[in-house]
Amino acid sequence: MAKVAALWLRNVLRVLYQRRNVTRAQILEATGLNPASVSLALKALLDSGVILKVGALQSNGGRRREVLNLNAEAAYFVAVDLEGTRIRFALTNLFGDIQYRSGVDLEFGQAIEISTILAGIQSVVQQLDDAQRSRVLAVGISHPGFVDRRGRITAVNLDWRDFPLLEALRESLEVPVFLESAHRTCILVERWLGAAQGSDNCMYIIVGNGIGVGVFTDGHLLKGRAGAAGELGHIMIDPAAPDICRCGKRGCIEAVASCPNIVRQYQARTGGESARVSGNRVTEVFERARQGEPAAIEVLDRVGKYLGLAFSYLANLFSPEVMVVGGDLVHGQDLMLPRIRAELEKCALTRSLAGLELKVSSLGLDIGVKGAAALAFRQSLAQPALLKKMCTPFAVAVPRAQKRPRHRKIVPGRG
Ligand SMILES: [Zn+2]
Known part of the structure; x- marks a missing residue:
């Protein structure tokens, strides 16, 4: 393992995470590494059990091409989504596939106690046995608002101002914790696994309790000074x-x-009670609009117009290939997307619109935890100690077919 550069391991693991079931040739193409580096990385990863041979393809020339995949049980992550009206906790395998989940409903603006977060993390980790628990690599947290360099979160939705989340969790957890704004974890996972797959210029616009945007530009995740980029809501x-x-x-x-x-706007027009409102009641406004109620349609017309205008700023500024919309607004995608698109097309430059796709998130309500798991995986690759832990050999049940010598010679005439 020592002779294998971390960079090779990272690149190979990232390709397997994103594409699953790939051949060596596909890994070569996707990583751009030279064949010797890929061979060394694959050998180290196969020896440690982090990747497995899962089958073979027969090429035109009759050559067998082995198909490789990550060993899903080689590592686990805890993923926490603090955005929205329900806190979601998940235990994921190495791929970020959810194995166990739990959740706590939340009122808009209601403060979350640190004990609630710790109990949620505990509730999913305790589903594992001791051996599995030792392979939990990290906790990834997707949160609203923004986080400073010291891991303090400011999020009005959670009634937090400079809340020392990282410090509080570090005191109680034995594994590293990574925090990232929800709009960034969401574009990370949409780009790896979802609607923006493979795009180097893409963005995820979350329209829920708040509004934010996560941007990949020329393949780089935009963070800005102090990680505060993406506060679209306050334009x-x-x-x-x-x-x-x-x-x-x-x-x-x-x-x-x-x-x-x-x-709020719907209630103001209809004279409804305008006390504390919950974002999830937005589905009622969408339903009223579908039934043709003028007040609901009026509000959605206004919202669609302003969102489309904001999207046109983003299109002109960043020239993306894909804009993905997520958050509770997607409950009304049939109503909102045509309105947003019409205004976007009216306001953005023709050049910015050419080839631009406006899509709805393909990862559904799980996007927050999947994004948090993708964050934890990405950070685990980046940190040498965690990469080493991920690649530490462990006892795996290897199917008999995989125990054959790797270089078995086939001699003509001897069957
Ligand atoms: Zn504002």
Whole structure:
């Protein structure tokens, strides 16, 4: 293992994570590494049991090409999604596939206690036996708002200001914890496994309790100074708008188009009770619009117009190939996407629109935990100690077919 550069291992593991079931030739092509490096990396990973030979393809020339895949049980991650109206906890395998899950419902603006997060993590980890538990590599957390360099989170949705989440979890957990804003974990996993797969210029726009954007530009995840890039919600979309934002300003896109504000505007028009509203009631507004209720349609027209305008800014600024929309707004995708698209096409440059795809997230409600798991995998590759732990040999039940010598010679005439 020592002679195998970490860079080769990282690249090979990343390709297997994203594509699963690949041949050596496909790994060569996807990583751009030279054949000797790939061979050394594959040997080390096969020897340690992190990857497995799962079959073979017969090429045109009659040559057998072995198909390789990650060993899903080689490592586990805990994934936590703090965005939205339900905190989700998941135990995932190496691929990020969910093995166990639990959750706690949350009111908008309700503070979460650290004990709730620890209990949720515990509830999924205790599903493993001792041997499996020793292979839990890290905890990934996808959260609303933003995190500073010291791991302190500010998120109005959770009633947190400079909340020392990282420090609090480190005190109680034996494995590393990684934090990232939800809009960034979501674009990470959409680009690896979802609607933006393979795209180097793509973005994920989350429209839920808040509004944010995660951006990959030229293959790089945009973070900005202090990790604060992507606060799309507080772009002032209309300085003359009366809508007051949580940030204290007027006319932010979030003050108009976040799900709680969609509900607020609907209630204001219908004279409904406007006390604390929950973003998940936005589905009721969508349903009323489908039934043709004028007040609901009026609100959605306004929201679609402002979102489309905000999307046109993003299209002109970053020139993406794919814009993926996620969050509770997708419950009304049949209503909102045509409205957003119409305004986007009206406002963006023709050049920015050429070839641009506007899609809805393909990963559903699990995107937050899948993004958190992808974050934990990505960080585990980046950190030498965790990469080493991932590649540490462990006892695996290897099928008989895989125990044959790797270089068995086939001699003509001897069967
Ligand atoms: Zn604002």
